[in-house]
Amino acid sequence: MTSTPTARAELARGGALSFVGSAVSAVMGLVLIVVLGRLLGDAGSGVVLQAVGAFTIALGVARFGMDSAAIWILPRQLDDERAMLRPTGAFLVLVSAIAGLVCAGVLFAGALVVEAQNPGDDVAHAIRSIAWFLPVASVMLTALSATRALGKVTAYVLVGNVLLPTLRPIVIAVAVGVGAGAVGAAFAWALPLLPAAIAAVVVMLWQLRRLGRTAQPGFLRSGVPSRTIRYALPRVMSSGLEQLLIWLAVIIVGALAGPAAAGVYGAASRFVAAGMIVDTALRVVVSPMFSKMLHRDDRSGLESVYRTATVWLVLFSTPVYVLLAVFAPVALSLLGGSFADGEPVLVVMAIGSVVTFLAGNIHSVLLMSGRSGLAAMNKAIAVAVNVALIYLLVPIWGITGAAVAWAAACAIDAALASVQVRVVLGLRVSPVPGLYPLIVALITFGVPSLALRLTLGATWLSLFAAAAAGALLFLAWCRLDRRRLHLDELRRPSG
Template identity: 30%
Template sequence: MQFLLVVVVTRALAPSAAGAFFTATALALMVAGVAKLDAGNGLVYFIARAKTYGYLGISGYIRAALVPCVVVSGAAGVVLYPRLGLLAVALPVIVVGDVLLAATRGFGVMRPTVLLDGVLLPGCQLVLAAGAAWAGAVEGLPVAWAAPYVLVLVLAAAEVRGRVPWTPYLPGTGRDLWRYTAPRSVAGAIQAVFQRLDIVLVALLGGPAQAAVYLAATRFKVVGQLANQGLAQAVQARLVRALADGEAALARELYQAATIWLVLLTWPVWVAYAALAPWVLRVFGPSYGSAGPVALVLAGTMMVATACGMVDVVLTAAGHTGTSLLNLLAAITCTVALDVALIPAHGALGAVIGWSGGVIVKNLLPLWQLHRRYGLHPFGRHTLTALRMRAAT
């Protein structure tokens, strides 16, 4: 649905106008990612560990997580309103909805995330954007993109309220939450910047038209991100419990099974995309067909990344949030350096090379760290078990 949304926008707008829209939404999501302060993953960690105690005091953790996020996102919205307009107003809504959805995953359920974030949000964005484009009201595209976040927030709040009994705020709750989450807040901010900085840099250094070409050619990376995110969200709570209880064998089984499923789900897509890119890219418009080399770099990089598995999730589940932060700093430094050096001369191709360098660093560093500290590998005997299950289905 996100791919189709890009098709709608690129067909409705000229490349420069489409690039400006994509840059604005990328900037909004980047700022929202920073303003989340990684509070959602902090809630997953504490809610998953609190299961033994009947989730005592969880409502206090949720309140402690939400207040700083609302303050930061609200302040960011005020500062960015002259630049982003309605998209800036939507920032607190995006942030709070995401944090509340993360809280539901701490209880070991995936249905709210799948239905709200995976189906409802992109589906509504696609329908509203297509309606605006069909009616010729292209100025309504920002509204079509932002409005569904309100619905997600309301439904996520209802889901959390149904699972969490209201309890008094326990002393030390906020301190415990943010002591664990603080390093991840910085890492989450860097991760949010890392995911979308390339689009903003292309727009700044190469112009909005190049930004539109770059985003169209790399839109398929959402396939790999979606599979990785889905598996990580499903496994994260169990990984936290396994590592907290010293069950290294279970942690290894979860990591290796998730890795082979990630490879099986995504590698056929990347091979097909690399082979068919010159034809696939023309669905965005005639001027996008020349971005084939960008697609080849993207496909190769994502195949390497998926072969490493969800290394950063395993690292943070083991409590090494500071190490994860340093890894992200190294990755974004690599990306920015390559982007600044290559985008002015090579446009979208230079941007994807910069992004590729950062992704390789971001995956290989934690892979080596997990091997050195825990002897964990993305492939092993549990890989064969998962393959037999795959063959059986």
């Protein structure tokens, strides 16, 4: 059984690599938003972002839960069913490809219906142009999840966090440069999925060949396919709902207030998404660890890793959101003057993200326990709250109302998962471990940021000065209190 210190060291090593990849992905995501804003304006960006939103929501269903199933089942097979690795990997990819094709047909048909009712609708035209990339994307995500579940975080990072997000703004800039409009930009956004999917599948096949034993006949009768499908079915709904929670507001805002408003809201929300680099980095590493620990009934080890990951998540994420909230006008100025209305959206979503982080990687714990049905129920409740609040608040507060709706829905989702993990799994989880690192980040970054904003205003100079002052204070505090913040684990060698 893996010792707790070794598990923490594994978390630190994998988390550091994943953090680098997530940082690259976040930066390139911001570059993508800047490219869209500068080249297409708020209305053109709104068209692309609404198409991307529809595609991403459909992708949540198209991958048919196979990416999450890979993270759940493959680490367990590495322990005691290595002969099942190869057929299981092939099964996961095949199912996601078939589901992707079906969803692509449905999405394409839906776009045709919208165009028939509203000829010349650029959003529908853009959706139609990228719909057939759904099976490519679903296979890519499943293969990447398999590589991560089999211990190859490097491949997951290089393909999913570096190759794909780096290619997208380059291809879009080239497409718009040769005369493509918003529809062409949407197609250019989807095109890099092809090389990314090929790379992901090649790495997965290499890993399966290296780690798996020769498969015995009778895989379909082994019970693995039925177990996998039973786990994945609730994830189909849950994944679709997760993407609805992220992207539905962009589409509804576009319908209620037009593509320009959707472009502003979508751009502001992308800044918030880019700030989730630590959350993404830790989730990549802890999910397979949680699956193994739950499989071995190592509850104390899981609780220890969960607490450490929560401390790091809050400690390293909060500074980003403090700077985004205090200097929102500066960040949005990268996109152009027409995006200034996104300031309150950025502030509200930054605060909502920090509050949600107090729950740590609670969704990963719930999913890796096999309770995908509970996760799906939570997402359904969160999406229902989100939609209801959007229709209630957007007519009153505009796009700021959509941001409030999103923050409330995310908090409810995290709270439900926390209660279920405590009651159903009997694990000791709470927001308490995140409170102290929250105080550290708020003091070290929040105080100088507010002081400089009030004295120098919202300028690039004040932003850089606040970031520099905050970093010095933050590093000093972390150095002096490294044991309480679990930072000694970052230097501990593997055991």
